[in-house]
Amino acid sequence: MKRRDFVRFAATTGVLGPIGGCVKDVPSLCFASELMKPDATLVIDTHTHIFNATDLPVKNFISKVVARDHGFQEIAEVFGGLLEFIGWRAAPTVEKELEKLRMLRSCADSEMTNSLAGMRQAIYSQSVAELRTAAEQELARVGIPRARMRDRTTLSNTGEALRGIYQLPDSYEAYTQAFDEDEPFGIRRKSLTSGIAFIVEMFQYRITSAYNYLAIYNNDATTPVDLIAAALVDYDWWLSAGVGTPSSLPDQVDLMGELAIVTAGRAHMLVPFCPFRQIIANSGSSAARFDPLALVRTAVEEKGALGVKLYPPMGFAPYGNAQLDIWRDKGLPGPASNPQFGAMLDDALRQLYNYCQDKGVAVMAHSSPSNAAHRDYLALMGASFFEQLVTEFPDLNISLGHFGGTGSGDSLSLEHYMAFLAGGSNHRFADASYFANLEDAPETLKSTLLSIYRFQQGALIPRLNYGSDWKMLVAEAQSKRYLSGFRNLIQQIEAETGYNIMTEFLGGNAARMYGLRTGQARQRLNEFYRANQLDSPVWISKVDRN
Numbered sequence: 001m002k003r004r005d006f007v008r009f010a011a012t013t014g015v016l017g018p019i020g021g022c023v024k025d026v027p028s029l030c031f032a033s034e035l036m037k038p039d040a041t042l043v044i045d046t047h048t049h050i051f052n053a054t055d056l057p058v059k060n061f062i063s064k065v066v067a068r069d070h071g072f073q074e075i076a077e078v079f080g081g082l083l084e085f086i087g088w089r090a091a092p093t094v095e096k097e098l099e100k101l102r103m104l105r106s107c108a109d110s111e112m113t114n115s116l117a118g119m120r121q122a123i124y125s126q127s128v129a130e131l132r133t134a135a136e137q138e139l140a141r142v143g144i145p146r147a148r149m150r151d152r153t154t155l156s157n158t159g160e161a162l163r164g165i166y167q168l169p170d171s172y173e174a175y176t177q178a179f180d181e182d183e184p185f186g187i188r189r190k191s192l193t194s195g196i197a198f199i200v201e202m203f204q205y206r207i208t209s210a211y212n213y214l215a216i217y218n219n220d221a222t223t224p225v226d227l228i229a230a231a232l233v234d235y236d237w238w239l240s241a242g243v244g245t246p247s248s249l250p251d252q253v254d255l256m257g258e259l260a261i262v263t264a265g266r267a268h269m270l271v272p273f274c275p276f277r278q279i280i281a282n283s284g285s286s287a288a289r290f291d292p293l294a295l296v297r298t299a300v301e302e303k304g305a306l307g308v309k310l311y312p313p314m315g316f317a318p319y320g321n322a323q324l325d326i327w328r329d330k331g332l333p334g335p336a337s338n339p340q341f342g343a344m345l346d347d348a349l350r351q352l353y354n355y356c357q358d359k360g361v362a363v364m365a366h367s368s369p370s371n372a373a374h375r376d377y378l379a380l381m382g383a384s385f386f387e388q389l390v391t392e393f394p395d396l397n398i399s400l401g402h403f404g405g406t407g408s409g410d411s412l413s414l415e416h417y418m419a420f421l422a423g424g425s426n427h428r429f430a431d432a433s434y435f436a437n438l439e440d441a442p443e444t445l446k447s448t449l450l451s452i453y454r455f456q457q458g459a460l461i462p463r464l465n466y467g468s469d470w471k472m473l474v475a476e477a478q479s480k481r482y483l484s485g486f487r488n489l490i491q492q493i494e495a496e497t498g499y500n501i502m503t504e505f506l507g508g509n510a511a512r513m514y515g516l517r518t519g520q521a522r523q524r525l526n527e528f529y530r531a532n533q534l535d536s537p538v539w540i541s542k543v544d545r546n
Helices: 003-012 029-035 058-064 073-085 094-104 109-142 157-166 172-178 190-201 206-218 249-262 275-282 292-302 341-359 375-381 383-392 402-408 414-422 442-454 479-497 502-514 520-531 538-545
Strands: 044-048 227-231 267-272 307-310 362-366 398-401 428-431
Touching (some): 044 502, 073 157, 073 190, 094 109, 094 249, 109 172, 109 190, 206 249, 275 292, 292 341, 292 520, 383 398, 398 414, 442 479, 502 538
Parallel strands (some): 227 267, 267 307, 307 362
16 A cells, blocks of 8 residues: 555545644744745645544545545554444534634734633643543454554554554654654554544644644745645535534634634635535425525625536536436435436526626636545546537636546546646636645656646646645645745756746635626625734735736
8 A cells, every 4th residue: 555545545534633743833823924925926726634533534535435436445454443432522513713713813922822722732732641541442353452552563554644643642642753754653654643643633623734734845945834824624515414514514604714814814614515505405394404505605795715626426427417327226315316417507606606706716626536435436527528618608717626636547537637627717726635646656757747738838827826736735744845846846847947837826716716806896805804913914015916
């Protein structure tokens, strides 16, 4: 099992979190403008996640998606039993975190740092206790004597993972330092180390995840990150028959609005939209719990959302579902058995796209053939479905998340995606998030990017955005150098092609995609900052200058 395969497993279960750096080193974002470099290149990370375990149907995602995906079964076997015993009781709900965020809004610099350190340590202590209780149950299930947890004998992968949990230090600072060592806790396999980190950190507050991300990339002396787009997800109807997560999505949206304030406008959400839930809401059933399009409106018009996130591998194409018949015998609830389900999905998506096109709201859709709820859904991210979408909605800003899997070797068809991006108007984009080849095969990635940038004499230069898919990325050994690695690679490509790429790739394209320079989107953000008594972030001056 390659580390990159494990990392994919880790991130898609939603249990991966930051492992680098200490909270005491995390800067206060109450004074974010003091940390930025106004003259540096604008950097916007268009694809991140900072959710925790209460925001996701973790167990169903593991059993219904991860365990069925090729290459993931081995890792699912290692951690699956343990995860069954974890109740995630220590993970903060939105309600608990909102109390903390409102306290942090008026803090001083030293108070912010101390408060964050205390918050993180408290949750870490509770999560370690819960993990050790779960480990006791898993030890009994697999028949490993508890005494083996403290010796140095070689164990199975599961045994090694459980041993790592027993050897977790008491302090969060010691824990983060241990993960900088070659063999933390006696674990020899990086994938097992990452697995433990990924479980531990999914217990944490979202605010500490955001702070950790910004602290890591603020250390990039050349191009610190100015703005992150943090995507939420809605899997409830595809994986859990509509049963909600412990932290509801309306509550998550409220939290992300508050987090945008506390981070002084440096972390804004992408609000999720699920067409399955919209079908339920359109029927008038209270089972929907909320109207997805109404939640999108609230997030965009009141909570500072930059755009919308779609997750097609759950079971729908971005458009053109009416021509499909793939939902039978998939164990889906309610209307999925209706022969018109595909058309109903398109109707729900049409509601979203009409709103977004009218209001200048960008839509990002997962386009990599991965993390599907069923193998029949892997083809739903194909470029032909996006073509159908832009044919009806030519002025909608649409972004292909992961650029179809291009940077990890799993692309459905790079040529088709490039042709899609180059065609039509200037409203088509893609992001370079979690391009695993940056570490695993940099020369291969360089060759791929050269093909992309040379396509039709540089037609895709104004289309490709920087993105990291952070939280997924942290388990990679070189994750802290993802931004600098891409910057160096783009410099090489500029030297070979003679094209000017860097400024547009790092943030210029994203500014156009999100409408940050002029128009409705910029006006909404300006009003959001005024209403919450925030100064304009430094990134706005950079956008206006370029």
